Amino acid sequence: MSRVGCMVLGPAGAGKSTFCNAIISHMQSIGRRAHLVNLDPAADPTQYEFTIDIKDLISLEDVMEELELGPNGGLVYCFEYLMNNLDWLDEEIGDYDDEYLIFDCPGQIELYTHIPVLPTIARHLQVNLNFSLCAAYLLEAPFVIDQAKFFSGALSAMSAMILLELPHINVLSKMDLVKLEISRKKLKQFLNPDPLLLEEESDDSNPRFSKLNRAIAYLVDDFGMVQFLPLDCSSESKSVATIISHIDDITQWAENQEPKEPAEEADPEDEDNE
Ligand SMILES: Nc1nc2c(ncn2[C@@H]2O[C@H](COP(=O)(O)OP(=O)(O)OP(=O)(O)O)[C@@H](O)[C@H]2O)c(=O)[nH]1
Numbered sequence: 001m002s003r004v005g006c007m008v009l010g011p012a013g014a015g016k017s018t019f020c021n022a023i024i025s026h027m028q029s030i031g032r033r034a035h036l037v038n039l040d041p042a043a044d045p046t047q048y049e050f051t052i053d054i055k056d057l058i059s060l061e062d063v064m065e066e067l068e069l070g071p072n073g074g075l076v077y078c079f080e081y082l083m084n085n086l087d088w089l090d091e092e093i094g095d096y097d098d099e100y101l102i103f104d105c106p107g108q109i110e111l112y113t114h115i116p117v118l119p120t121i122a123r124h125l126q127v128n129l130n131f132s133l134c135a136a137y138l139l140e141a142p143f144v145i146d147q148a149k150f151f152s153g154a155l156s157a158m159s160a161m162i163l164l165e166l167p168h169i170n171v172l173s174k175m176d177l178v179k180l181e182i183s184r185k186k187l188k189q190f191l192n193p194d195p196l197l198l199e200e201e202s203d204d205s206n207p208r209f210s211k212l213n214r215a216i217a218y219l220v221d222d223f224g225m226v227q228f229l230p231l232d233c234s235s236e237s238k239s240v241a242t243i244i245s246h247i248d249d250i251t252q253w254a255e256n257q258e259p260k261e262p263a264e265e266a267d268p269e270d271e272d273n274e
């Protein structure tokens with residue numbers, strides 16, 4: 001039994017759900033199968049139905065209404081409830097052996113910093129449910145227009161990589177929105193972030209912030225692991241297929257599907273019989 005999973009993460013509105021749907025759509029077009037697992041207790045399905053939905057366990061709307069909590073307190077409650085009822089997740093996932101599951105996660109960064117629920121879920125999926133798991137962290141490409149914002153986004157991607165301890169890809173989403181505003185050469189520098197980009201910043205920014213931004217940029221560079229794959233879900237583009245192939249590589253999807261039989265010793269007698 002083997003299961004492959006990808007946790008799709010990133011700030012609110014980064015395009016996570018759109019990307020999850022694009023994965024399912026692409027998979028269907030090439031005759032592969034994948035399932036959507038919704039881990040956002042406030043989300044409704046969009047293009048494709050959820051195969052597994054946290055709202056069948058608990059919904060943010062009910063929690064806010066019954067416990068008189070705000071949206072963030074309600075979300076924290078929902079995840080604490082899920083943590084105490086992980087057997088629900090086990091049961092839901094139970095039948096999906098040898099399947100490809102895409103986990104659409106909520107955008108609140110608190111869920112892997114303040115209360116580390118997403119790292120706990122990730123570990124549970126790997127250790128107890130035998131998942132070959134990776135994370136895809138989305139950052140919006142329009143951030144690249146504001147370089148300081150981009151580097152702070154890269155820092156949040158890096159923090160997710162460290163906290164989740166999962167094989168990881170970073171994705172620059174909504175590329176269609178910046179294609180016309182930024183040169184290809186410059187875009188390439190953002191896909192493999194180059195701190196020198198900040199050197200070109202205009203002089204009218206506060207020098208103290210410039211210094212801080214540069215320090216963050218060099219930190220991201222020193223870490224040397226934050227690179228981005230471009231994604232454009234606005235039209236049929238190769239970007240979704242390319243990202244899926246990266247996920248396949250990381251999770252060793254092909255190997256999981258077709259476990260290699262140990263090479264059998266050639267039996268000379270069999271050969272004689274043929
Ligand atoms: N132009 C463009 N818009 C996109 C793209 N991907 C997503 N969007 C839009 O961005 C908005 C947010 O997309 P979602 O997929 O809901 O983002 P999300 O990260 O799931 O949002 P939350 O779950 O609320 O955190 C929607 O209006 C999408 O249509 C893209 O590649 N290009």
Ligand SMILES: [Mg+2]
Nearest residue numbers: 016017040043
């Ligand atoms: Mg979403």
